[in-house]
Amino acid sequence: MSSKTKSISGSNEDFIDHLTYGPYSKLAAYIPQWVTPNQLTWANFTCAMIGCGCLMWGTSNWSLLVSALFLYLFTFFDALDGIHARLSGQLSKFGHFLDHFLDGFTWLFLYFSVIVKFSLFSPFFIFLFMLRMLMQSFAYLTETVTGHLHLPRIGPTCEVAGYCVGLVVSFFYPDSFSISFPALDEIPWLYQVLEHNQLLELNVMKITILGYIFGLPPTILNFYCQAYQTTKQ
Numbered sequence: 001m002s003s004k005t006k007s008i009s010g011s012n013e014d015f016i017d018h019l020t021y022g023p024y025s026k027l028a029a030y031i032p033q034w035v036t037p038n039q040l041t042w043a044n045f046t047c048a049m050i051g052c053g054c055l056m057w058g059t060s061n062w063s064l065l066v067s068a069l070f071l072y073l074f075t076f077f078d079a080l081d082g083i084h085a086r087l088s089g090q091l092s093k094f095g096h097f098l099d100h101f102l103d104g105f106t107w108l109f110l111y112f113s114v115i116v117k118f119s120l121f122s123p124f125f126i127f128l129f130m131l132r133m134l135m136q137s138f139a140y141l142t143e144t145v146t147g148h149l150h151l152p153r154i155g156p157t158c159e160v161a162g163y164c165v166g167l168v169v170s171f172f173y174p175d176s177f178s179i180s181f182p183a184l185d186e187i188p189w190l191y192q193v194l195e196h197n198q199l200l201e202l203n204v205m206k207i208t209i210l211g212y213i214f215g216l217p218p219t220i221l222n223f224y225c226q227a228y229q230t231t232k233q
Contacts, residue, residue: 014155
């Protein structure tokens with residue numbers, strides 16, 4: 001998520017990254033010089049895998065809290081690797097590659113674990129996750145044209161924070177609730193569509209994921225506009 005070759009004030013507009021950049025920079029100043037940014041990158045990937053594993057295979061409700069903790073640690077170390085690289089003068093192209101290479105696996109396993117844990121196997125939710133992965137590929141494609149990786153204001157760190165909040169709230173409120181509209185009885189096909197796509201019963205995690213409906217289309221459009229404007233200059 002965090003670029004090792006660019007400042008936070010550049011193409012990263014993620015508002016949580018901006019909020020935490022100051023405190024994390026102070027912490028990064030205490031990281032020994034012999035600790036490499038790539039080691040921190042592997043640390044964030046390890047935390048992410050532990051979080052995903054707890055989420056997918058955890059049998060206790062407490063696994064939701066453990067997963068949220070390790071997903072937070074993922075974002076923590078993911079921010080520190082780039083900051084440490086800049087402060088220690090250890091910026092590298094391979095570090096930039098490794099950061100995003102491992103991030104790709106992190107998102108894959110995160111979405112897969114969420115799908116399995118909450119049984120989100122309907123076409124609608126599978127499509128949302130596929131669209132999110134497609135958006136990530138568009139982000140890197142746009143980078144090849146514009147020369148920078150743009151992270152929107154509601155960016156990847158905000159996304160992980162949303163999952164962390166969703167997991168914590170799910171720990172306290174694990175039950176689903178039904179949506180009941182009298183008008184649905186008069187529109188059988190709509191009822192069937194909602195039922196087939198697991199939308200008649202909602203829970204905290206489903207509501208969290210539904211946020212993609214509002215975030216992904218404008219982000220993808222923004223990538224297109226950036227690439228178009230760059231090529232027209």
